[in-house]
């Protein structure tokens with residue numbers, strides 16, 4: 175049974191910026207991304223796939239080194255006669271000095287959008303995989319930003335062309351029926367139109383979480399980044415192995431490749447009696463092996479005895495000894511007895527009643543008013559404000 179490997183969004187040589195990673199960890203993550211790509215090529219060879227589809231953002235054009243590009247070319251060359259089809263995305267677009275254009279690529283590699291003259295020729299192109307009875311239509315992005323419906327003109331011609339059902343679309347863009355929060359819209363694609371144009375498998379890239387769904391009989395898949403790139407990319411990461419019969423539907427099986435997960439969660443400190451117990455709760459957020467490997471962004475929550483006075487700096491320092499990477503933010507709140515504190519004619523009672531009224535009037539700003547309350551009550555008691 176024919177088999178394909180569908181990869182996307184490897185983001186080789188991503189800087190891992192904006193995460194607050196120490197430089198050596200960011201460098202380790204870049205090496206792990208390179209390793210994830212090597213592992214995927216190894217998977218393609220081990221599974222004896224008939225073709226490899228790369229749906230864009232293979233590398234970050236702005237940061238990728240020549241050494242990385244050479245390693246990629248060598249790895250793809252190592253696949254021998256297994257065809258590798260690449261549809262560049264918005265991080266590795268076919269700009270003038272793109273390595274896709276300036277470098278020789280092995281004979282088994284085809285980059286959609288790169289003409290025989292080594293220049294950009296935008297538009298949807300067909301690659302016939304005759305041995306598989308499959309036509310892969312691909313589009314090479316050549317811009318960093320584009321909210322243009324670049325396939326708009328292609329659908330009618332596609333509907334008229336032969337080979338329905340045994341067609342694959344390889345494309346980097348946004349499935350307009352499910353746009354994840356915070357992901358910029360890039361080359362919008364309506365999967366219903368792709369299904370109507372006869373594509374049985376829609377091999378997408380751009381969204382970084384793995385997703386597979388059936389739309390009007392077409393299997394529409396985002397493999398996601400094989401190694402998670404930030405805290406917006408929780409869960410398992412990898413690629414999809416795709417199989418199909420001559421007449422049957424396409425099937426896609428997820429294979430995990432990513433080494434480290436990004437974990438965002440809360441740790442409830444309600445009821446702790448001191449630093450040691452708080453630390454124990456934080457360590458309890460993950461298994462010891464996961465603490466070493468995965469990256470954690472934990473928020474401390476819950477209501478604490480106002481007299482407890484946790485030493486957060488010390489807790490942070492001790493937690494860091496057990497975690498490979500941990501970010502701790504404190505959203506705990508003192509467990510004041512507000513009803514009692516708000517009774518009477520004291521300035522403090524008046525203050526408490528005013529703040530409670532403000533919270534009631536502006537529930538959306540509750541976190542702000544609770545900080546006001548904590549600061550004010552601490553001041554009334556001559557206590558230092560923690561944070």
Ligand SMILES: [Mn+2]
Nearest residue numbers: 183231265380
């Ligand atoms: Mn991407």
